[in-house]
Amino acid sequence: MKLMRLGAPGKEIPAVRTGDDTVYGLSDLTSDIDGAFLAAEGIDRIREALASDSLPVLDTEGLRVGAPIARPGKIVCIGLNYSDHAEETGAAVPARPVVFMKDPATVVGAYDQVLIPRGSGRTDWEVELAVVIGRQARYLASPEDTASVIAGYAISNDVSEREFQLDFSPQWDLGKSCETFNPLGPWLVTADEVTDPQALGLRLSVNGEPRQDGNTKNMIFDVAYVVWYLSQYMVLNPGDVINTGTPAGVALGLPDAPYLRPGDRVELSIDGLGRQSQTFAQA
Structure with a gap:
């Protein structure tokens, strides 16, 4: 999986890109991809959501690609x-x-x-x-x-x-x-x-x-x-x-x-x- 954050600076939305290059929105799982999400087994939760086909496909046209992790502690x-x-x-x-x-x-x-x-x-x-x-x-x-x-x-x-x-x-x-x-x-x-x-x-x-x-x-x-x-x-x-x-x-x-x-x-x-x-x- 490839975790992404898309949108204007400070307004990025979390997403995941799969092997077939489809991009799914993660807003139903988390407000952002950050340390707290990773600590809460976030990657496993994404896998489960993908397996259950419960994530919406995201239209990425025109969206800026932000840094994939928000606010690193260091x-x-x-x-x-x-x-x-x-x-x-x-x-x-x-x-x-x-x-x-x-x-x-x-x-x-x-x-x-x-x-x-x-x-x-x-x-x-x-x-x-x-x-x-x-x-x-x-x-x-x-x-x-x-x-x-x-x-x-x-x-x-x-x-x-x-x-x-x-x-x-x-x-x-x-x-x-x-x-x-x-x-x-x-x-x-x-x-x-x-x-x-x-x-x-x-x-x-x-x-x-x-x-x-x-x-x-x-x-x-x-x-x-x-x-x-x-x-x-x-x-x-x-x-x-x-x-x-x-x-x-x-x-x-x-x-x-x-x-x-x-x-x-x-x-x-x-x-x-x-x-x-x-x-x-x-x-």
């Missing part, structure tokens, strides 16, 4: 999680996951406009596999225990302003938390439909020119390890999002450093998770 990010990305940025391969946080208010839809901040000269792109938590996770015993707490997966663009991130502070938050800096979606693919999260191709292009072409098999710390590791230091709650890192090909690591400018169009895809496309504009 966005936890893993930096330098692909060896080729660490190499291109001149960073050492980390012995432990590099963890930082991103403002949840950065989340926008997969096709929404992204704003280049005022004073920015180094706005960058990062295609990433996002993990959405479906059940509370605290002090998980091992990485093998993580499957039961993952609701699903989505595409994330961890947009970054490198000068703000690297030059203005010893922490990365300034360059990661600018408005619109986390397009997410277009949908949340439930975990049962992702056979192996460590075998997914990730791609990103800018104005039609390929920039990133990686695979999650090359993560330094895989999804299960990342979720387990984070649970040792923080409580992961339903609706929380984890950005798991980006492969090589970001502007920061390219010789000509072709940072984003107003009018640039960025397109992203991950195997089985759909596609994103954003036009960048000046804030």
